[in-house]
Structures are given as structure tokens and as C-alpha cells.
Amino acid sequence: MANRKLRKRLITGAWYITGANLKHVELYGPREPEHRRTWTAAAIPLILMFFILGQLITIFGVLKPMGFHQVDLETQWLPHVIQLLGFGITAALLLVWVRLFERRPPSVLGLNGQGLVRYARGLAVGMGFLCGVIALIWLTGGYRIEGHGVWAAPSPLLFLPILALFGAFMIQGATEELLMRGWLMQLVASRHGLVAGIVVNAVLFALMHGGNIEPSKELVLALANLVLFAVMISLYAIKEGSLWGVCAWHTAWNWLLGVGFGLEVSGGRIPVQSLVIDLAPNAGAPWWLTGGAFGPEASVATTVVLLAGCVYFGATGALQGAKARAAAFA
Numbered sequence: 001m002a003n004r005k006l007r008k009r010l011i012t013g014a015w016y017i018t019g020a021n022l023k024h025v026e027l028y029g030p031r032e033p034e035h036r037r038t039w040t041a042a043a044i045p046l047i048l049m050f051f052i053l054g055q056l057i058t059i060f061g062v063l064k065p066m067g068f069h070q071v072d073l074e075t076q077w078l079p080h081v082i083q084l085l086g087f088g089i090t091a092a093l094l095l096v097w098v099r100l101f102e103r104r105p106p107s108v109l110g111l112n113g114q115g116l117v118r119y120a121r122g123l124a125v126g127m128g129f130l131c132g133v134i135a136l137i138w139l140t141g142g143y144r145i146e147g148h149g150v151w152a153a154p155s156p157l158l159f160l161p162i163l164a165l166f167g168a169f170m171i172q173g174a175t176e177e178l179l180m181r182g183w184l185m186q187l188v189a190s191r192h193g194l195v196a197g198i199v200v201n202a203v204l205f206a207l208m209h210g211g212n213i214e215p216s217k218e219l220v221l222a223l224a225n226l227v228l229f230a231v232m233i234s235l236y237a238i239k240e241g242s243l244w245g246v247c248a249w250h251t252a253w254n255w256l257l258g259v260g261f262g263l264e265v266s267g268g269r270i271p272v273q274s275l276v277i278d279l280a281p282n283a284g285a286p287w288w289l290t291g292g293a294f295g296p297e298a299s300v301a302t303t304v305v306l307l308a309g310c311v312y313f314g315a316t317g318a319l320q321g322a323k324a325r326a327a328a329f330a
Contacts, residue, residue, distance in 0.1 A: 023193045025322055027186050028241060029108035036102045043187050044204060047179050050093040051208075058086025077161040077272045084168035087175035094178055109182035110243025118240060122248025125236075129249070129305055130256050134279070136301035142289040144282045149262065149274030161272045165259050166251070173250030180205050180230065181237045181246055194238070194322060202230035212267035213293050221288065222266070222298035228306040229297075235313035238322045257296065264295025 038046065068079040098104050137143055150158040180201040189197030206226035213219055237246045258265040262274035281290040291298035 024191065025189050025194050025197075025325075026108075027189060027197075027238060027322065027325065028110040028112060028182075028243070031108075031190070035104050035108075037190060038097075038102060038187060040188060040191055043184055046097065047094075047184060047204070050090045050097075050179070053093060054086055054088075054090030055083075057089050058083060062086070073271075074269070075271050077165065077270065080270060081161070081164045081168045084165070084172040087172040091171070091175040091178050094183060098183065109178060109186065110237060110241075111178075111182070112242050112244075114242070115244045118242055118244035119248040122245035123252045125245070126249035126252030127256050129309065130253050130260075132305050133296050133299065133301050134261060136304065137289060137296060137299060138279075140289060140301070141282055142285045142299075142301075143279045145277060146262070146280040147274070147278035149276065149278050151277075152273075158273055162259055162275050165270065165272065166255050169251045169255040170247075173254060174247040176205070177233075177237075177243055177247045177250055181234055182243045185234055185237075194319075198231055198234045201234060202227045205230040209266050216293065218287055218292035218294045218298040221300070221303075222291070222294040225297055225299075225302050225306060228303065228310065232306050232309040232313060235310060235318040239313050239316065239318035241321060241325055264291070264293070264297075266297055267294045 062082055063079055066079075066082075068076075068082070072079045073083065095106060095109075098106070098109065134143070150162070184204065185197040185201040187197075188200045206223045209226055210219070210223060213222075233246045233249060236249065237243055240246075254265050256276075257263055258268075258270040259272055260274060260276040262269075262278040262280075287298075288300050290296070291302070296302055
């Protein structure tokens with residue numbers, strides 16, 4: 001009986017997402033007469049421009065004047081925090097564009113009501129998903145304990161970078177979600193339908209991480225997982241009709257992965273003592289289990305967890321909710 005109900009929900013969801021009911025959909029708020037939409041062809045160049053400008057301002061306006069260089073990101077936590085906080089410049093540029101050119105408030109990008117509740121729930125869900133991935137890899141022999149992080153010799157000063165990195169990941173995660181699920185997905189969906197909105201933001205999101213490590217088998221699986229992540233997190237945002245939860249999910253995943261367990265975050269390590277425990281790949285563990293140089297995001301364990309997430313959000317009303325809101329906002 002339960003399986004029959006699940007199949008019915010999935011079939012219904014597939015009908016909604018492929019049908020005309022989800023064409024020209026507004027995801028987070030109504031489109032008012034005075035609102036303008038950015039041209040679809042200009043959206044991706046604008047995202048790249050906002051991102052590059054934010055990074056250049058951070059590097060040449062803050063990091064270099066402070067005496068930091070690229071190599072310092074691998075050995076010191078402070079430049080890492082500054083670089084992540086620099087994502088806030090990109091977010092500010094986007095919000096200014098939306099306010100001045102599109103004449104729209106942040107609420108129509110998903111920064112709408114129940115922010116604290118949705119953010120807290122997103123943190124819990126994101127940490128739960130990440131712990132699920134780590135547990136799968138551990139149980140299948142992928143990890144060993146390398147150390148006990150801050151608990152080996154606890155000191156209040158050791159928690160300063162951990163807290164600073166949490167705040168920095170809040171900015172970084174929220175910025176990526178604003179760009180992809182808040183603005184790009186909404187913009188494309190409002191003109192070309194929800195399927196196009198999900199696909200375009202998912203592919204661009206993956207490609208923007210494509211230079212994190214050298215071309216390899218790990219990178220191929222990582223990019224596939226990043227597309228899968230973007231699809232799942234898009235369904236999460238669509239289900240809630242808000243961006244707060246996915247901003248928190250993104251923050252929780254990155255922070256707990258790099259700071260909690262001392263593992264690679266999209267191919268990069270964070271130079272700080274771990275909050276939970278230091279893990280490292282077991283000798284002889286296959287790359288497709290541990291993710292190799294890219295970290296767990298290039299693991300088949302992540303593939304399994306993200307696929308389960310896609311099924312869950314699809315089967316519990318994400319697409320039906322989008323249809324209902326589209327009708328309400330019309």
C-alpha cells in the first residue's frame with residue numbers, strides 16, 4: 001500500500017513537472033506590474049561577472065593588502081574566512097541589480113517569511129544528510145580516525161576559527177543559493193518553465209566547480225553529484241517556497257564536512273582542527289567510495305544520499321506546491 005502511494009505521488013509529480021501547468025511559474029512571490037525580468041541570455045554572464053568582481057575585490061582589496069597569498073589558503077584559517085566572506089560582495093551586487101534594474105525586493109528571490117524556523121530546519125537537515133554520507137563511507141570501510149581534533153587538547157582559542165568559519169560559510173552558502181536557486185532558477189522558470197529552471201541552474205552550478213581539481217575520474221563523478229545536489233536542493237527550495245532552508249543546508253554541509261570532520265570540501269581542505277573528529281581515507285579504499293582528491297562529494301555514497309533526497313522531495317509535494325503557488329501568484 002505504501003509503495004503504491006509513493007508511485008502515485010511520483011507519477012503525479014512527473015506529470016506536473018512536464019505539463020504546461022508549470023510553465024511561466026513564479027516560485028517565491030507574485031510578479032507585480034512594475035517588476036522587470038533580466039533577459040535570459042544575460043543571466044549567466046551577469047552571474048559570472050558578479051562572482052568574478054566579488055572575488056577580485058576580495059583578493060586585491062583585502063587579502064593582498066593584508067599580505068596574504070594563494071598558498072596561505074592551505075595553511076591559515078583567516079584568509080580562508082576572508083575569502084568566504086568575500087562572497088557577500090557578490091550577493092550584494094546581485095541584490096542591487098534586482099532592486100535597481102528589476103525593481104524587485106529580496107522576498108521574490110526566496111528571502112521571505114519564517115526565516116529563523118526555516119533556517120534552523122535547514123541546518124538540521126543539511127547536517128543529517130552529511131552525516132548520512134559519512135556514515136555510509138565509514139560503514140563500508142572508507143575511513144579511519146586520524147585524530148581527535150580540538151578535543152585532543154581543548155582550548156577556547158581553538159573554537160574561534162570554528163565559529164568564524166561557520167559565519168563565513170553562512171555568507172558563502174547563501175550567496176551561491178541566491179545566485180542559483182534564488183535568481184537564476186526563478187528567472188528561467190518564469191519564462192521557460194520549471195524543468196528548464198532546474199536544469200540550467202544545476203548544470204551551471206556544477207560547471208562553476210569544475211576547476212577545483214585537475215581533470216580526473218573523481219572530478220567526473222563530483223560534477224555528476226553536483227548536478228544531482230543542485231536538482232535536490234532546487235526541489236527543497238520549491239517545496240518550501242523559500243530560500244532560507246537551502247541556504248542553511250548548504251552552510252551546514254560545507255561547514256560540517258570541512259570543519260567537523262576535516263575532509264575536503266569540493267577539493268579543498270580547511271586548515272583548522274576538527275570540531276567532531278579527524279577522518280582520513282583508509283589505505284586501499286577505492287576512490288569512488290571516499291571521493292579521492294575531491295572529497296566525499298565525489299563518492300557514490302553521496303550519489304545514493306542525494307538520489308534519496310530527490311525522491312523524497314519529489315514525492316512529498318515539491319512540484320504540487322509549485323503548481324499551487326503559481327496559481328496563487330498569477
